Amino acid sequence: xxxxxxxxxxxxxxxxxxxxxxxxxxxxxxxxxxxxxxxxxxxxxxxxxxxxxxxxxxxxxxxxxxxxxxxxxxxxxxxxxxxxxxxxxxxxxxxxxxxxxxxxxxxxxxxxxxxxxxxxxxxxxxxxxxxxxxxxxxxxxxxxxxxxxxxxxxxxxxxxxxxxxxxxxxxxxxxxxxxxxxxxxxxxxxxxxxxxxxxxxxxxxxxxxxxxxxxxxxxxxxxxxxxxxxxxxxxxxxxxxxxxxxxxxxxxxxxxxxxxxxxxxxxxxxxxx
Amino acid sequence: xxxxxxxxxxxxxxxxxxxxxxxxxxxxxxxxxxxxxxxxxxxxxxxxxxxxxxxxxxxxxxxxxxxxxxxxxxxxxxxxxxxxxxxxxxxxxxxxxxxxxxxxxxxxxxxxxxxxxxxxxxxxxxxxxxxxxxxxxxxxxxxxxxxxxxxxxxxxxxxxxxxxxxxxxxxxxxxxxxxxxxxxxxxxxxxxxxxxxxxxxxxxxxxxxxxxxxxxxxxxxxxxxxxxxxxxxxxxxxxxxxxxxxxxxxxxxxxxxxxxxxxxxxxxxxxxxxxxxxxxxxxxxxxxxxxxxxxxxxxxxxxxxxxxxxxxxxxxxxxxxxxxxxxxxxxxxxxxxxxxxxxxxxxxxxxxxxxxxxxxxxxxxxxxxxxxxxxxxxxxxx
Numbered sequence: 001x002x003x004x005x006x007x008x009x010x011x012x013x014x015x016x017x018x019x020x021x022x023x024x025x026x027x028x029x030x031x032x033x034x035x036x037x038x039x040x041x042x043x044x045x046x047x048x049x050x051x052x053x054x055x056x057x058x059x060x061x062x063x064x065x066x067x068x069x070x071x072x073x074x075x076x077x078x079x080x081x082x083x084x085x086x087x088x089x090x091x092x093x094x095x096x097x098x099x100x101x102x103x104x105x106x107x108x109x110x111x112x113x114x115x116x117x118x119x120x121x122x123x124x125x126x127x128x129x130x131x132x133x134x135x136x137x138x139x140x141x142x143x144x145x146x147x148x149x150x151x152x153x154x155x156x157x158x159x160x161x162x163x164x165x166x167x168x169x170x171x172x173x174x175x176x177x178x179x180x181x182x183x184x185x186x187x188x189x190x191x192x193x194x195x196x197x198x199x200x201x202x203x204x205x206x207x208x209x210x211x212x213x214x215x216x217x218x219x220x221x222x223x224x225x226x227x228x229x230x231x232x233x234x235x236x237x238x239x240x241x242x243x244x245x246x247x248x249x250x251x252x253x254x255x256x257x258x259x260x261x262x263x264x265x266x267x268x269x270x271x272x273x
Numbered sequence: 274x275x276x277x278x279x280x281x282x283x284x285x286x287x288x289x290x291x292x293x294x295x296x297x298x299x300x301x302x303x304x305x306x307x308x309x310x311x312x313x314x315x316x317x318x319x320x321x322x323x324x325x326x327x328x329x330x331x332x333x334x335x336x337x338x339x340x341x342x343x344x345x346x347x348x349x350x351x352x353x354x355x356x357x358x359x360x361x362x363x364x365x366x367x368x369x370x371x372x373x374x375x376x377x378x379x380x381x382x383x384x385x386x387x388x389x390x391x392x393x394x395x396x397x398x399x400x401x402x403x404x405x406x407x408x409x410x411x412x413x414x415x416x417x418x419x420x421x422x423x424x425x426x427x428x429x430x431x432x433x434x435x436x437x438x439x440x441x442x443x444x445x446x447x448x449x450x451x452x453x454x455x456x457x458x459x460x461x462x463x464x465x466x467x468x469x470x471x472x473x474x475x476x477x478x479x480x481x482x483x484x485x486x487x488x489x490x491x492x493x494x495x496x497x498x499x500x501x502x503x504x505x506x507x508x509x510x511x512x513x514x515x516x517x518x519x520x521x522x523x524x525x526x527x528x529x530x531x532x533x534x535x536x537x538x539x540x541x542x543x544x545x546x547x548x549x550x551x552x553x554x555x556x557x558x559x560x561x562x563x564x565x566x567x568x569x570x571x572x573x574x575x576x577x578x579x580x581x582x583x584x585x586x587x588x589x590x591x592x593x594x595x596x597x598x599x600x601x602x603x604x605x606x607x608x609x610x611x612x613x614x615x616x617x618x619x620x621x622x623x624x625x626x627x628x629x630x631x632x633x634x635x636x637x638x639x640x641x642x643x644x645x646x647x648x649x650x651x652x653x654x655x
Contacts, residue, residue: 164360167327173348173377178385186364 024249031055031242038238051239058237059229059244067218068225068248075140075221076200082145083199084192091154092180096166106155112148117209125212139213140221144203150195157191157266158184193259194266201252222248274351276304276479277338277446279324284333286319293319295503297333301447306473306480308490310526311500318451320500321483325449326350337446348377353440354449357456359432361424367435368420371410374443375403410442413472430461437472447479454489466492487527491515499523521642524567530595533573533608537566537637545637545647548580548602553632554647560639567636570595570611575619576629582608584624589614600628 030038034051059065093099094106120143128139161184169179185192203221210224217228226244256263279301286294294316301307309317322328324335326347335343342350353374361370376385379402384393411417414434424432433453440448454462454469470493473480484490490497491511498508499522507519511527518524524532537547539561545554547566556564582598585607596610596618608628612618620626637645 162358162360164356164358165362167325167347168354168356168360169362170327170347171325171352171354172374175382183362183364 027242027245027249030238031240031246033239035237035239052243055239055243056247058240059247062240063225063229063244064217065225065244065247068220068222069251071137071219071225072204072221072248072251074137076203078137078141079144079203080196080199082141083147083150084195086145087147087150087154088185089177089180090151091158092184094151095155095158096161096163096184109148109151109155113152117143121209121212128213134213135216135219137219140210140219143209147199150199153195154185154188154191157188161187190262190266192266193262197256197259197263200255204248204252274444274446274478275338276477278303278336279447279479279481280334280336280339281320281324282334282336284320284323284330284335286316286323286328286330286332293503294323294330297503297505299498299505299508301479301481303338304477304479306470306482306493306495308482308484308494308497309500310484310487310490310497312526313485315500316503317483317485317500321449321451321481324481325352325354351443351446352449353443353445353447354451355433355436355440355453357452359424359436359453359456361432361435361439363424366421366423367411367416367427368407370424370435371407371420371438371442372403374439375406376400378443379403406442407438410438413441414438429457430465433457433465441472441476445478447481450480450482452484453482455484455486462489469493488529491527499526517644518567518636519644521565521567521638524636524638528569530570530609530611532567532569532636535566535568535600535603535608537564538562539564539637548600550579552635553650554635554637555650556637556645556647560645563640564645565638565642567638568608568630569634570609572631572634573608573610574612574629575610575626578627578629580628582626582628584618584620584626587618598626598628 025043029043029045029047032050032052032055033040033047034049034054037047037049037051094102094109124143128134128142133139133142165183166179169183174183205223206221207223207227210221211227214220214224217225220228226241226248229244230241279299281297281299284294284297285292297320299320309320311317319328323330326342326345326349330343333343334341337350337352362373365373379399380390380396381393384390384396384399390396407420408417411420414437416431416434416438419427419431419435424435427435433456436453450469454465457465466489473493482490482493491514494511496508496510497514499506499514501520501522507514507523509517514523514527518527518532521534525534535547537545537552539545539556541561543555543558543560545552545556545564545566552566554566580600582600585597585599587597588595592614594612594614596612597607598610599607610628618626632649635647637647639645
């Protein structure tokens with residue numbers, strides 16, 4: 001019985017993991033199969049006819065894959081840099097300073113967490129269109145520059161920073177910006193890693209907003225590019241499509257594996273999710 | 274730097290509707306070791322934070338060496354503070370921690386930037402000077418061998434020394450200490466007390482020391498300011514506070530074991546009685562009615578006649594022993610006698626004895642808790 005009690009959680013977690021990983025496995029499997037085997041129900045990892053080279057070559061040549069990756073990197077990095085630059089001072093002020101209206105601001109931040117992106121899409125689109133900014137990197141990035149989620153996450157993390165160290169720094173002559181970036185953020189690197197993973201994955205994978213503001217493949221981030229590809233090639237070539245999907249997913253998987261330890265420390269420390 | 278005087282005039286501070294500090298007037302002399310003591314919530318930490326510039330007072334003025342600094346930023350007051358948690362910068366080595374106050378004052382903001390700063394002319398020379406000063410401070414506190422460690426790798430006592438070195442290195446106008454020993458174990462605390470006192474003697478600097486521990490205040494201070502409810506109850510030398518407590522609060526707070534308090538009455542002629550017995554003390558004119566008589570444990574002794582009591586238990590403390598007795602007519606309020614280890618205790622088989630005390634060393638407090646100066650009649654009794 002004790003053996004069973006110890007194994008049961010593992011069993012449940014294992015089932016969950018299979019459930020979560022199956023689509024990825026299927027994607028990779030399809031990407032190395034020839035068209036004839038696509039609808040084969042078998043999950044056996046080795047196809048009868050190994051077709052990986054053809055599928056990946058086709059995916060890479062049908063769309064400018066390098067360009068899509070570059071677009072994705074520019075957009076994700078641009079968003080992340082501005083998000084951190086704006087959210088860290090705001091979170092510091094909410095966590096460690098005393099000023100009138102502080103609770104109101106915090107309430108507004110939490111309220112803003114509840115507003116879905118879709119609700120704002122139309123006014124944002126109209127605004128960008130009338131400013132003639134559609135089909136630019138700016139249009140892809142601008143709506144995400146201010147992240148209330150980042151403010152909230154950093155505030156939770158900053159709150160645990162010892163006040164006495166901040167006071168010692170004030171006596172030593174640190175400026176507030178030096179305290180904020182050099183001491184407090186430095187003490188919250190796991191939160192920064194966790195937020196970076198959240199942000200990069202969300203915007204790398206985002207299809208909704210690019211679909212609205214970008215029609216030119218020169219500015220398309222990877223998911224939109226793959227969508228162009230699917231349209232252009234009549235969508236029937238699932239092997240090549242999945243090869244494309246596997247290629248654009250790979251950087252995110254690497255990114256997560258790289259930051260995994262920090263990421264887990266970050267989300268457990270800040271009590272988010 | 275020459276030791277500086279610190280002077281607070283009419284300083285008040287409230288948080289919300291509550292006044293944490295009423296109106297504090299306190300002149301701290303140059304080179305003095307002054308302790309602010311009191312229960313938690315008495316306002317002593319707030320007062321220290323106002324001196325440091327971490328809090329702004331609602332009213333009043335604060336001067337350092339005669340110069341008004343009430344509106345000055347903490348960094349511009351040239352005060353060093355040692356915190357209860359030591360507040361070392363966790364990502365820096367001990368060497369960098371000690372160097373930080375110097376780096377902040379001697380290098381420009383640009384020269385302090387991580388990589389770019391190295392390009393600023395004169396930076397290398399300044400860093401070399403700072404290195405020498407850091408080494409000297411580390412030498413003084415015997416932490417030279419720890420300079421390359423991070424704070425997390427140090428014991429509590431070692432962190433304490435690093436915090437002191439960081440304060441020392443900037444050669445401040447005064448040292449502020451906020452319960453710096455309360456996170457140490459008892460033995461180390463006693464050791465650091467004597468080291469702090471020695472450091473004060475050697476530097477000759479002004480020290481303002483906040484503590485809730487009256488032993489720390491008594492052993493190290495030149496003067497003690499005992500605070501209660503946002504006010505200074507009494508300001509004086511440790512001896513003055515012990516031998517002439519101005520109020521009941523001071524009498525209760527200072528001294529271990531605590532002072533014995535007996536309910537007393539003053540009759541219309543001014544004679545002071547305790548448990549119906551004459552004490553031989555006369556209260557000043559006009560003070561009649563209920564009062565409290567305080568007797569230090571060492572001034573209470575076995576005698577013939579006087580208060581009848583029963584021995585509860587005895588604590589041995591080496592040279593001294595503390596005898597706890599329960600006087601008749603004072604249920605649940607035991608008194609403590611402090612006797613030399615060899616002194617006899619003339620109690621009968623049931624542990625009964627009579628108590629006497631030295632009348633001129635007793636303290637009388639009126640119903641409002643303020644000291645009443647008595648004079649002793651020739652006849653000593655009770």
